[in-house]
Amino acid sequence: MNEKAPILELQDVRFRWPGRVVFEMSVPDFSVAPGETVLLLGESGSGKSTLLSLICGTVLAQAGRVSVAGTALDELSGGKRDRFRGEHVGVVFQQFNLLPFGSVLENIRLPLRFAPERRARVADEAQEAARLCNALGLPEAVLGSRAAALSVGQQQRVAVARALIGQPPILLADEPTSALDEESQSAFLDLMFKQVRASGATLLMVSHDPRLSTRFDRVVRMSDIAHVERQAA
Numbered sequence: 001m002n003e004k005a006p007i008l009e010l011q012d013v014r015f016r017w018p019g020r021v022v023f024e025m026s027v028p029d030f031s032v033a034p035g036e037t038v039l040l041l042g043e044s045g046s047g048k049s050t051l052l053s054l055i056c057g058t059v060l061a062q063a064g065r066v067s068v069a070g071t072a073l074d075e076l077s078g079g080k081r082d083r084f085r086g087e088h089v090g091v092v093f094q095q096f097n098l099l100p101f102g103s104v105l106e107n108i109r110l111p112l113r114f115a116p117e118r119r120a121r122v123a124d125e126a127q128e129a130a131r132l133c134n135a136l137g138l139p140e141a142v143l144g145s146r147a148a149a150l151s152v153g154q155q156q157r158v159a160v161a162r163a164l165i166g167q168p169p170i171l172l173a174d175e176p177t178s179a180l181d182e183e184s185q186s187a188f189l190d191l192m193f194k195q196v197r198a199s200g201a202t203l204l205m206v207s208h209d210p211r212l213s214t215r216f217d218r219v220v221r222m223s224d225i226a227h228v229e230r231q232a233a
């Protein structure tokens with residue numbers, strides 16, 4: 001960790017999913033420095049995606065503090081939190097969350113619609129979408145295709161291009177290479193890291209695959225930062 005103030009910080013956080021099987025997670029102290037690349041490892045069900053949801057502000061902790069770029073998320077209203085996320089965080093969801101009937105170009109441009117500062121960093125949206133496609137190994141010709149018409153591996157690349165457009169300072173990625181074979185996984189990570197390093201973004205990536213560790217500044221295991229309890233409700 002360097003000396004700069006953390007860009008992501010969780011302190012004394014407690015979060016509980018309600019349901020048939022209650023899942024409760026506590027995170028006493030976890031932070032990420034600006035520009036750091038961190039791999040978050042953990043077995044299935046250990047709460048990795050839940051932790052990313054807390055950092056996104058799509059769910060709120062019942063106790064403790066989640067700060068992103070110096071802002072405590074619980075101090076923002078729901079609408080402000082959504083706009084704040086749009087400006088500061090690019091997210092690659094595990095299920096991609098693409099608009100299936102939208103074109104690839106529409107999908108990649110989508111976050112800019114709700115984030116004026118991010119939009120201001122892009123001179124020409126179509127040109128930047130094409131550049132990202134190229135950089136991520138997608139043929140430019142797919143820009144006009146419906147997202148649902150693409151292969152799963154291609155959709156994953158579109159999801160990453162959408163997260164990167166407008167250079168958000170934070171990139172959260174939930175298993176972004178799960179749909180790729182080992183060879184394309186490696187090439188794809190090379191490209192993603194190149195983009196992240198070029199923009200100076202902070203990357204927090206979730207995986208269950210320890211073989212990816214060497215690429216990151218720091219590797220964190222869920223069991224090192226979080227205590228999890230599961231019980232029948």
Ligand SMILES: Nc1ncnc2c1ncn2[C@@H]1O[C@H](COP(=O)(O)OP(=O)(O)OP(=O)(O)O)[C@@H](O)[C@H]1O
Binds near residue numbers: 017018022046051
């Ligand atoms: N939307 C939800 N509603 C209720 N409970 C949920 C929800 N999402 C996750 N959970 C609970 O949280 C637990 C942890 O899930 P989470 O997806 O965070 O783990 P994970 O480490 O990301 O797993 P995986 O590697 O399989 O994606 C689940 O077992 C489930 O009980």
